[in-house]
Amino acid sequence: MGKCVCMIAEFRGGNFRRVSFEVASEGKRIADALGIGLRGVAVGSGVAGKAAELGQYGVERVLVRDDPALEHYLAEIYVPVVAEMIKKCDPAVVILPASVDGRDLGARLGARLDITLVQDVTQVVCEGGKVKARWPIFGGKCFAWSEWADGTLPIMSCRPNVMDCLPPDTSKRAEVELADIPIPESRSRVKAVDMDSSGKVELSEADIIVSGGRGMKEASNFALVEELAKAMGAAVGASRAAVDAGWRPHSDQVGQTGKVVTPALYVAVGISGAIQHLAGMGYSRYIVAINKDPEAPIFSRADYGIVEDLFKFVPAFTEEVKRLKSTCS
Missing domain, CATH: 3.40.50.620 (HUPs)
Incomplete structure (x- = not known):
């Protein structure tokens, strides 16, 4: 040994x-x-x-x-x-x-x-x-x-x-x-790094993640996800469908072909739950799913499921989170 x-x-x-x-x-x-x-x-x-x-x-x-x-x-x-x-x-x-x-x-x-x-x-x-x-x-x-x-x-x-x-x-x-170890010559070099200066939490290290999927319908509707995430102190994620549609950058993608995440709390908004997405977030400690389709696969892995129109539920949920946080502070 x-x-x-x-x-x-x-x-x-x-x-x-x-x-x-x-x-x-x-x-x-x-x-x-x-x-x-x-x-x-x-x-x-x-x-x-x-x-x-x-x-x-x-x-x-x-x-x-x-x-x-x-x-x-x-x-x-x-x-x-x-x-x-x-x-x-x-x-x-x-x-x-x-x-x-x-x-x-x-x-x-x-x-x-x-x-x-x-x-x-x-x-x-x-x-x-x-x-x-x-x-x-x-x-x-x-x-x-x-x-x-x-x-x-x-x-x-x-x-x-x-x-x-x-x-x-x-x-x-x-x-x-x-350590006095020689550094080899490289055929490659980094000319510039495009860093995210927004100050948002890195997905793979976030304790709470709020992700949006195809159910968001368009890029502008991700403002609902961002507002909820801000209220909860969470990072923002997205499904592959949302990324492929150009609504979110690839750095936000959660799933087998994106980032594998294991937060304490994962909130899936308008995400059906394709197997590739479940592989990327399925072992989160607690999973909350918000989807109007009661047969969506995401509910099979969720600890809490809300069958409701996200455009009605998420704004109300966000306001309740804000109210609770203001009460506790």
Whole structure:
């Protein structure tokens, strides 16, 4: 067995993404179960000054590669650098986020290091010194458990917003070690990044999501969804049908071909519930469906269903949310 559990953090825009703290927390639980330590790997531009923060979530030591060339994720640069850092850690388990970048990075690391990756893990169990991972298959219709053979290094990516995050212990700081690993030349470079400056919550990290579908009828009607989301402090999502119609950007798409989300509360407005959409949000903690068709498939997965014309119900619901929030404040 290796010397530690190695967690790979995701650093963007000068900060660690929340999913990094979730992965660190799960890594700590695995490390404790195996009786070994937890180390971190962090790459990025300006990451050295932030790396010690991972100690709040149980990381004892962080191996860091800080360079302006690592500001944006480029597989040609990240994969060889992270692969070498993993080797330096001599891990028993490697764990990383199943974010957009993390899925790509994990798959490439698995190929480069000749180790078996289990993607989009939702639960990890350690029994008798062995690690078992639970992950969705067949578009989320069922789950499989995977166990690595003796002598095989487990690597797994964890679905965002699923693993419980440990309460941060602000008194703890991780030891930071700078890695002197050469950065390879890349045939690609990032010329510009079109960032969303609206300040809205990233879908994959949102605790509450309000999504609209084909039942919204046209783009302008998404103002109803946006107003409800604002009242609830939620992110705005959309079904593939709404995105294909040009009503919402692809970044808002929830589903098998969009973003897989697991919020505490998912409100589906005018969404029938195609299997691709259910695969992307079906494991939300609570699901509320608003649709005038009582036979809509979304109701089979909903905890609460409202059979009503959304154009009548949503404005009234929004006003009630606002009233309750004003009463409680």
